[in-house]
Amino acid sequence: MSAAEETGGAPLLTVRDLYVGFGRNAEKTPAVRGLNLTVRSGETVAIVGESGSGKSVSALSMVRLVEFGGGRITGGEILLRRRNGQEVDLCQLDEDAARELRGDEIAMIFQEPMTSLNPVFTVGDQLVEAIVTHRDKSRAAARATALEMLQKVRIPNAERMLKRHPHQLSGGMRQRVMIAMALACRPQLLIADEPTTALDVTIQAQILGLVRDLQDDEGMSVLFITHDMGVVAEIADRVIVMYHGEKVEEGPVAEIFAAPKHPYTKALLAAVPKLGAMAGTDTPRPFDMVRAAPDAEGGDSTPTDPAAEPQTTPAAPTPVDYAAEPILSVRGLTTAFDIRGGLLNRVNSRVHAVEGIDLDIWAGETxxxxxxxxxxKSTTGRSILRLVDSHADQLHFAGNDLTDMAPSQLQRLRRDVQFIFQDPYASLDPRLTVGYSICEPMLIHGLETRRSASDKAAWLLEQVGLSPEHADRYPHAFSGGQRQRIAIARALSTDPKLVIADEAVSALDVSIQAQVVNLMMELQQRFGLAYLFISHDMAVVERVSHRVAVMYLGQIVEAGTRRAVFENPQHPYTRRLMAAAPVPDPESRNRTRVRMTGEVPSPVRAIGDPPVRTPLKPAGEGHFIADPEGFVIADPVAGQSPAG
Structure with a gap:
C-alpha cells in the first residue's frame, strides 16, 4: 500500500485505457497501448522503462501537448480532479481550456530544457511570465518569487542569472531553471520527465528534497518519469514499469525492488549500476548483459529472466601502457568568459570556468x-578541442601542438577527436535525417563513399540499440534517449583516437546505458580508443574509468586511479559527491544524505581578482589531492553548504 493510500489520499489523476498514436494511421500504430494508472493526492508515482517505451508520450498526453509533436489521443480518458473539486476529462478539453490548466493545476518539467526555454527571452522574463500568468501576482512580486525559486534550486548568483539567456547557461543550469519555473506555480500535480538527468548528484539530492518539501507543504502529487532506479528508490511510493507502450508491472516501490515479477523488470534492475560494485578491482569492467528472446507472437524481443538465463559478459579491457607517451597532455588549461555591462558595455567581471588544470590521457584509457x-567539466572538454577561446601552457594531442594550430589544421585533426555533446537535440540538425547526420563526418573527412558510409551508419545504429530503418527519420521523431544514442553513433563514425563524452549516457535508460557503455569499451579495446568521460553519475564513472579527476569551481581537487579515489576518497568534496549519490534500494531511503541549502560559490569574479589556484599534492601512489583547508564539507544533518 502506498503512502498516499495509507493516509486516505483521494485520486487526483486517473488514466483509463489510454491509447496514443502518431502519423496518419495513429489508431493502427499506437505508441501507448491501453495505459491505466492512478495518482493520489500527495503521492509520488514513478514510471520507468527504456527509451521509446512510451513514458514521455504518456506524460505529454496528460498535459495535452502530445498533439504539438504530431501525436493524437485515439482512445481512453484522463480524469483530473481540480482544486474546486470538479473532475474534468483532459481528453475532451479544447486548447484554451487545456492551456489554463497547464502550469496552474498541472506543471511539467521537460526532458530537454533547451527546447522548452525560449532562446529570445531572458531566464527572468520567462519565470516572471509563468508566475504572473498562473498566480495573479504583480511583476515586481513575481520577480521576487522567481529570484527565491532560483535560490532554492541552488543557482549561484541568482540575481545575475535572471538577466541571462538560456544559451548562456550549462545544461544542468538550464534544467534547474526549468524546475524552478515548474515549482514556482505550486501545481497540484507535477509531471517530471527525467528532471534530474542533467544534474549532478548533489543538486539531484537538493531537488528531490525540494520536491518532497513542497509535497509536505502543499499536498502536491508527483508523476516522476525516470530511468534512474536510485531516484525511484529514493522518492517513489509506487512504480509503474512500461515496455513497448504497455504497462507490464505495477506495485509499491519496496515490492518491485525486492520481488519483481515481470522479466523486463528483473532485467531492468539487473542492469542498474551500483556505487561500490567495483570494490577491489583496478580496471573497468563491462556490464553483464541480459539476453533477449522473441515474445509469444514472434515480434519484438522481451528480456528473459536474468536469474534463469545465462548472461553474456564482454571481455575485460586490455591494460593501459602508462610507460608510453600520453595521447593527450594538457598543462595549465584556463578558460574564462568576459561579462559586459554598464552604459559603455565594458568588461566588468569574468567567469573563471576552468582555472589552470593539468590532464593526461593515454591510448586505451578512460x-x-x-x-x-x-x-x-563541459568547458574543459570544449577547451581541449578549441571550441571555445582558452589558454594552455601545453596542449598536445598525438604529437601535435594544438595551442597554435590553424583552423584548417584543426579540422583535419578533429576526425581523430570526436565530441559527444550533452544536449543531443541541440547538436543534431533538425533538417537532416539521422542517417545523413551519422554519414556526414565520414563524408567531410573523405573516409567513406556514400554507399559505404550509409552501410556503416546502419551498423552503428544497430550497435547503439536502434534499427537501420531509423536512418531515414528526423531527430524530432525520436525520444531524448534515442537522440543521445544517435549522437554517440555519429561520434564513433570516424573511428577517432579520442572521444570526449559529455554526459554521453546520462539520458539513457539503464539497459541501453549498459549496452552503449559495453560498446564503448569494446571499441576501446579494439582500436585503442581514449575517452574523457564527463559525467555526474558516480556509479557509471566507477564502472568505466581507469583514472578519475574530481572538479570543483574550475579546478581539480582530487585525481588518481579509480580504486584510490572511490575506495579511499581524501578530499571532503569527493566524499560529499559519493554521499549524495542515490542508492537503488528503498531500504536505504531513510539514510542520512548530504543535502545543501544556501548559495553555491560563484565562479564570477571581478577583473583583477582571479581565484587562488590550489596545486595537487601526493596522497598515495597514483593519488593526488588539493589542499582541503578552507573547504568545509556540508553537514548532512544541518544541511550547510560548502564554504570552499
Whole structure:
C-alpha cells in the first residue's frame, strides 16, 4: 500500500485505457497501448522503462501537448480532479481550456530544457511570465518569487542569472531553471520527465528534497518519469514499469525492488549500476548483459529472466601502457568568459570556468571527470578541442601542438577527436535525417563513399540499440534517449583516437546505458580508443574509468586511479559527491544524505581578482589531492553548504 493510500489520499489523476498514436494511421500504430494508472493526492508515482517505451508520450498526453509533436489521443480518458473539486476529462478539453490548466493545476518539467526555454527571452522574463500568468501576482512580486525559486534550486548568483539567456547557461543550469519555473506555480500535480538527468548528484539530492518539501507543504502529487532506479528508490511510493507502450508491472516501490515479477523488470534492475560494485578491482569492467528472446507472437524481443538465463559478459579491457607517451597532455588549461555591462558595455567581471588544470590521457584509457553542474567539466572538454577561446601552457594531442594550430589544421585533426555533446537535440540538425547526420563526418573527412558510409551508419545504429530503418527519420521523431544514442553513433563514425563524452549516457535508460557503455569499451579495446568521460553519475564513472579527476569551481581537487579515489576518497568534496549519490534500494531511503541549502560559490569574479589556484599534492601512489583547508564539507544533518 502506498503512502498516499495509507493516509486516505483521494485520486487526483486517473488514466483509463489510454491509447496514443502518431502519423496518419495513429489508431493502427499506437505508441501507448491501453495505459491505466492512478495518482493520489500527495503521492509520488514513478514510471520507468527504456527509451521509446512510451513514458514521455504518456506524460505529454496528460498535459495535452502530445498533439504539438504530431501525436493524437485515439482512445481512453484522463480524469483530473481540480482544486474546486470538479473532475474534468483532459481528453475532451479544447486548447484554451487545456492551456489554463497547464502550469496552474498541472506543471511539467521537460526532458530537454533547451527546447522548452525560449532562446529570445531572458531566464527572468520567462519565470516572471509563468508566475504572473498562473498566480495573479504583480511583476515586481513575481520577480521576487522567481529570484527565491532560483535560490532554492541552488543557482549561484541568482540575481545575475535572471538577466541571462538560456544559451548562456550549462545544461544542468538550464534544467534547474526549468524546475524552478515548474515549482514556482505550486501545481497540484507535477509531471517530471527525467528532471534530474542533467544534474549532478548533489543538486539531484537538493531537488528531490525540494520536491518532497513542497509535497509536505502543499499536498502536491508527483508523476516522476525516470530511468534512474536510485531516484525511484529514493522518492517513489509506487512504480509503474512500461515496455513497448504497455504497462507490464505495477506495485509499491519496496515490492518491485525486492520481488519483481515481470522479466523486463528483473532485467531492468539487473542492469542498474551500483556505487561500490567495483570494490577491489583496478580496471573497468563491462556490464553483464541480459539476453533477449522473441515474445509469444514472434515480434519484438522481451528480456528473459536474468536469474534463469545465462548472461553474456564482454571481455575485460586490455591494460593501459602508462610507460608510453600520453595521447593527450594538457598543462595549465584556463578558460574564462568576459561579462559586459554598464552604459559603455565594458568588461566588468569574468567567469573563471576552468582555472589552470593539468590532464593526461593515454591510448586505451578512460579518464572520468566528475563534479557539480557549472564546475567547468563541459568547458574543459570544449577547451581541449578549441571550441571555445582558452589558454594552455601545453596542449598536445598525438604529437601535435594544438595551442597554435590553424583552423584548417584543426579540422583535419578533429576526425581523430570526436565530441559527444550533452544536449543531443541541440547538436543534431533538425533538417537532416539521422542517417545523413551519422554519414556526414565520414563524408567531410573523405573516409567513406556514400554507399559505404550509409552501410556503416546502419551498423552503428544497430550497435547503439536502434534499427537501420531509423536512418531515414528526423531527430524530432525520436525520444531524448534515442537522440543521445544517435549522437554517440555519429561520434564513433570516424573511428577517432579520442572521444570526449559529455554526459554521453546520462539520458539513457539503464539497459541501453549498459549496452552503449559495453560498446564503448569494446571499441576501446579494439582500436585503442581514449575517452574523457564527463559525467555526474558516480556509479557509471566507477564502472568505466581507469583514472578519475574530481572538479570543483574550475579546478581539480582530487585525481588518481579509480580504486584510490572511490575506495579511499581524501578530499571532503569527493566524499560529499559519493554521499549524495542515490542508492537503488528503498531500504536505504531513510539514510542520512548530504543535502545543501544556501548559495553555491560563484565562479564570477571581478577583473583583477582571479581565484587562488590550489596545486595537487601526493596522497598515495597514483593519488593526488588539493589542499582541503578552507573547504568545509556540508553537514548532512544541518544541511550547510560548502564554504570552499
Amino acid at each position: 579518464l572520468g571527470l566528475v563534479g557539480e553542474s557549472g564546475c567547468g
